[in-house]
Amino acid sequence: MNIQGVPALLIDGETVIGFDRRRIEELLAQSIIGCSRCGSKLRIPSGKGTIMVTCPRCGERFRAST
Numbered sequence: 001m002n003i004q005g006v007p008a009l010l011i012d013g014e015t016v017i018g019f020d021r022r023r024i025e026e027l028l029a030q031s032i033i034g035c036s037r038c039g040s041k042l043r044i045p046s047g048k049g050t051i052m053v054t055c056p057r058c059g060e061r062f063r064a065s066t
């Protein structure tokens with residue numbers, strides 16, 4: 001059997017081409033939260049406890065548990 005091409009994964013809206021293990025683990029270690037004011041999606045690291053997040057769009061600062 002002859003298989004050609006590379007796998008592409010779509011993780012949280014981000015495409016990873018090929019099997020880039022480090023990149024995939026990075027993406028899986030993050031979570032997506034919505035800004036409490038404007039609803040824009042923010043990427044935060046997971047497993048860091050409660051952190052202060054500043055929204056890049058509206059500047060809102062709020063606490064998020066990771």
Ligand SMILES: [Zn+2]
Binds near residue numbers: 035036037040055057
């Ligand atoms: Zn915002």
